[in-house]
Amino acid sequence: MRKMKFAPTLVAAAVSTVLLAGCNAQASKQEAATMAPVGKAMLAKSEQAAFAPLAPLGPPPQAADNLTTPDKAELGKLLFFDPRVGGDASTGCSTCHEPEQGWAWAEDFSRGYPGTVHWRNSQTIINSAYYPRLFWAGSASSLEKQAKSAATGGVAGNGESDIMEARLALIPEYRKRFKDVFGDEWPLIENVWRAIAAYETTLVQRDTPLDKYLQGDKAALSAEQVRGKALFEGKAGCIQCHNGAMASDMDYHNIGVPANKRWEEDGLAQITFRYEQYAKGQTEEGYRTAKSDWGFYYRSKNKWDKGKFRTPSLRYTAHTAPYMHNGILYTLEDVVEFYNRGGFDEEGRTTQFAENKSKLIKPLGLTDQEKADLVAFLESFSGDPITTEKPALPEYAPLFTRAELEAAQEAK
Amino acid sequence: MGVRVTNGRALLAAVMGLGVAVSAQAGEYPDIGPLPALKVDAAKAELGKRLFFDKRLSGDAGIACSTCHAPENGFGSKEALSPGYPGNGNFRNAPSVINTAYKKVWLHDGRIGTDLNDVTREMITEDYIMNMDMRIMQERLKQDPVYVEMFKAAGKNEPSNGGARSMIPEYLKSLTSRNAPFDSGKLSASAKSGMALFKDKAGCIQCHNGPLLSDQKPHNTGVPENLDVFLDPMNHQAFVAFTMFQGIPNYMALKRDPGYLNITLDPKDMGKFITPSLRELKYTAPYMHNGTLNTLAEVVEFYNQGGGKDRNKSPLLKPLQLSKAEKKDLVAFLEALSGDQLTSDQYVWKGEYPAEYPAIDNWTQVRN
Numbered sequence: 001m002r003k004m005k006f007a008p009t010l011v012a013a014a015v016s017t018v019l020l021a022g023c024n025a026q027a028s029k030q031e032a033a034t035m036a037p038v039g040k041a042m043l044a045k046s047e048q049a050a051f052a053p054l055a056p057l058g059p060p061p062q063a064a065d066n067l068t069t070p071d072k073a074e075l076g077k078l079l080f081f082d083p084r085v086g087g088d089a090s091t092g093c094s095t096c097h098e099p100e101q102g103w104a105w106a107e108d109f110s111r112g113y114p115g116t117v118h119w120r121n122s123q124t125i126i127n128s129a130y131y132p133r134l135f136w137a138g139s140a141s142s143l144e145k146q147a148k149s150a151a152t153g154g155v156a157g158n159g160e161s162d163i164m165e166a167r168l169a170l171i172p173e174y175r176k177r178f179k180d181v182f183g184d185e186w187p188l189i190e191n192v193w194r195a196i197a198a199y200e201t202t203l204v205q206r207d208t209p210l211d212k213y214l215q216g217d218k219a220a221l222s223a224e225q226v227r228g229k230a231l232f233e234g235k236a237g238c239i240q241c242h243n244g245a246m247a248s249d250m251d252y253h254n255i256g257v258p259a260n261k262r263w264e265e266d267g268l269a270q271i272t273f274r275y276e277q278y279a280k281g282q283t284e285e286g287y288r289t290a291k292s293d294w295g296f297y298y299r300s301k302n303k304w305d306k307g308k309f310r311t312p313s314l315r316y317t318a319h320t321a322p323y324m325h326n327g328i329l330y331t332l333e334d335v336v337e338f339y340n341r342g343g344f345d346e347e348g349r350t351t352q353f354a355e356n357k358s359k360l361i362k363p364l365g366l367t368d369q370e371k372a373d374l375v376a377f378l379e380s381f382s383g384d385p386i387t388t389e390k391p392a393l394p395e396y397a398p399l400f401t402r403a404e405l406e407a408a409q410e411a412k
Numbered sequence: 413m414g415v416r417v418t419n420g421r422a423l424l425a426a427v428m429g430l431g432v433a434v435s436a437q438a439g440e441y442p443d444i445g446p447l448p449a450l451k452v453d454a455a456k457a458e459l460g461k462r463l464f465f466d467k468r469l470s471g472d473a474g475i476a477c478s479t480c481h482a483p484e485n486g487f488g489s490k491e492a493l494s495p496g497y498p499g500n501g502n503f504r505n506a507p508s509v510i511n512t513a514y515k516k517v518w519l520h521d522g523r524i525g526t527d528l529n530d531v532t533r534e535m536i537t538e539d540y541i542m543n544m545d546m547r548i549m550q551e552r553l554k555q556d557p558v559y560v561e562m563f564k565a566a567g568k569n570e571p572s573n574g575g576a577r578s579m580i581p582e583y584l585k586s587l588t589s590r591n592a593p594f595d596s597g598k599l600s601a602s603a604k605s606g607m608a609l610f611k612d613k614a615g616c617i618q619c620h621n622g623p624l625l626s627d628q629k630p631h632n633t634g635v636p637e638n639l640d641v642f643l644d645p646m647n648h649q650a651f652v653a654f655t656m657f658q659g660i661p662n663y664m665a666l667k668r669d670p671g672y673l674n675i676t677l678d679p680k681d682m683g684k685f686i687t688p689s690l691r692e693l694k695y696t697a698p699y700m701h702n703g704t705l706n707t708l709a710e711v712v713e714f715y716n717q718g719g720g721k722d723r724n725k726s727p728l729l730k731p732l733q734l735s736k737a738e739k740k741d742l743v744a745f746l747e748a749l750s751g752d753q754l755t756s757d758q759y760v761w762k763g764e765y766p767a768e769y770p771a772i773d774n775w776t777q778v779r780n
Binding site: 084086087088089090113114115116154155158159160162163165166167169170171186263264265266267268270271272274275277278279287288289290291396397398399400402404405406408409410412 | 468470471472473474497498499500539540543545547548550551552554555634636637639642643644645646648649650652653654656657664667668683721722723768769770771772775776779780
């Protein structure tokens with residue numbers, strides 16, 4: 001099991017020690033100072049103390065039992081791009097986490113395994129190594145477990161462990177690499193997940209304009225962005241949830257995102273919707289009546305968790321449109337409008353579980369200039385797109401020669 | 413996924429000829445003869461037929477049961493080794509499913525001894541066969557208005573994965589031999605002589621007996637390995653996944669199909685396969701668990717030489733010294749065990765399947 005260096009419930013002190021490690025101490029002190037006056041107007045004292053300032057991103061945490069080495073990460077990269085890690089050898093990790101599409105998939109719902117469509121938006125891989133829990137509703141507790149569930153899930157990779165392990169055993173290059181990295185006689189599926197997790201710890205971005213700014217380079221943000229930052233930390237109240245170095249409290253909130261209307265119009269999406277209710281262990285009544293994504297509820301089974309999702313990082317979001325767990329908001333402008341309306345879309349729709357909607361989400365009364373400033377600031381969470389050369393995939397080769405097989409036949 | 417029948421003995425005890433008790437006296441076998449008629453529920457079978465030909469029953473909607481069990485090949489496959497689920501090969505021949513409803517034990521190694529519902533589940537979920545998460549299958553069926561109607565007609569509230577698994581076996585009951593000369597008593601003179609050889613000099617009846625012409629027991633006949641299982645990594649990977657899942661020791665080193673050993677893990681069962689039915693062979697070439705014999709003449713020649721080479725080979729197989737004419741007669745008899753091709757609408761779903769799933773109207777208001 002992956003041991004994260006911070007607990008899912010965010011404790012400001014712990015986060016600043018870990019994630020700020022190695023960053024400019026003076027900058028973070030300044031940050032703490034700029035932060036102090038802000039949320040005050042809107043927030044109770046107790047809540048104010050609860051969030052950590054925005055901060056430069058430190059090195060990613062590592063699982064004590066799966067330290068990243070260059071060889072392991074390189075193997076993980078091959079596996080990440082290899083569709084044979086999946087059911088019909090067509091759909092690998094990179095299929096839905098396409099580097100050109102922000103290491104995600106640029107549609108509301110992710111593409112699915114062939115013959116299906118997914119029911120959630122594909123999340124970016126960039127910086128996923130910093131999350132203590134993965135997926136929109138935090139259902140996986142480590143990158144390793146996440147990878148396994150992605151590769152085997154019916155609308156994702158739809159692979160079975162045995163066939164995936166069998167494939168790797170018949171690819172000489174993998175046999176060699178698994179032996180070198182893990183000492184496996186034959187590639188073991190659990191080590192596939194370890195290698196992929198190791199590769200993911202290399203897919204991080206720590207030099208965004210905001211990181212530079214927070215490290216003391218005051219020229220890294222434009223005047224507009226600096227104004228946006230103040231709004232983020234003040235009038236717009238974003239910092240209440242999007243805080244710390246990842247701009248996420250790693251907690252679960254219902255911010256009012258309404259159901260994706262595609263479920264009303266698209267037969268393929270309706271199939272997956274019901275399947276997910278089934279697969280996530282809904283009660284019969286829940287399966288029959290659910291019409292939107294119940295989010296964190298599937299894990300906790302508490303009714304007050306319906307419609308809650310993990311606060312996502314805002315890093316790299318300039319490249320990962322569309323937004324939200326179901327991709328209903330297409331631009332960062334749309335996102336800001338959504339929050340400005342108090343968690344309503346342009347048609348005035350909100351979450352089906354209004355009773356669970358966070359009290360922190362309310363109309364913001366931002367002016368057009370303020371909205372533009374906020375959007376400009378959101379863009380500072382992203383550096384240039386991270387690209388990579390897609391690796392050439394190793395080939396199959398027969399394990400036995402014809403002569404060996406004929407000799408075995410003779411010996412029968 | 414595979415279901416291991418852990419107790420080989422219990423399985424064998426359960427496997428008796430179709431109600432015809434096996435005589436304890438050596439040399440006496442359940443007689444060969446026509447199959448009893450089966451009662452088929454028409455609405456369920458019709459639904460099962462639509463399912464059998466529907467590619468949407470596989471994970472990526474790429475193949476149907478009929479892709480490997482094709483009507484024009486006697487509901488088997490004409491390839492020596494069956495096709496696999498996309499991205500995979502296969503390591504055994506896809507057997508005919510005509511008359512499969514009469515069996516008590518299924519698959520070449522006999523690993524399922526319960527019912528066709530379990531065989532159907534194995535086919536749908538096995539990763540190199542159809543690789544289907546049956547929960548998705550259920551939701552696909554619920555999304556197709558034709559299935560919604562057909563499940564109602566078959567007495568079910570709504571489509572479900574359990575329902576689908578019971579409808580397919582009902583359809584399989586409708587796939588039985590029709591008008592085989594052997595059953596209608598219209599054997600040619602040559603076929604008649606062949607039948608006599610079959611029961612006597614050639615000794616085929618020792619294993620191929622009862623109305624199915626199968627004792628449904630495992631025997632080692634020494635059929636050579638199909639090396640393509642190992643030379644083509646696509647096939648080999650399916651074989652490795654299978655033997656790994658079945659818990660066969662040292663599976664990476666295996667250079668042969670373990671057959672019935674899969675059930676008992678007893679070395680003396682290495683290379684044994686369940687005696688297949690000899691009905692409908694006219695349409696189901698190539699033959700044997702791995703399709704290594706191409707014609708019935710080759711099969712007869714194989715037996716004439718006392719079967720293949722294997723230390724574990726059944727002592728019942730010995731060189732037969734059949735004359736050329738006797739071999740021809742034996743082939744004529746085997747051919748007389750095949751009836752009409754089951755390729756008409758009665759057996760084959762010829763309707764179109766919708767290219768897209770229509771959305772359910774008024775989705776937010778209706779119950780899922």
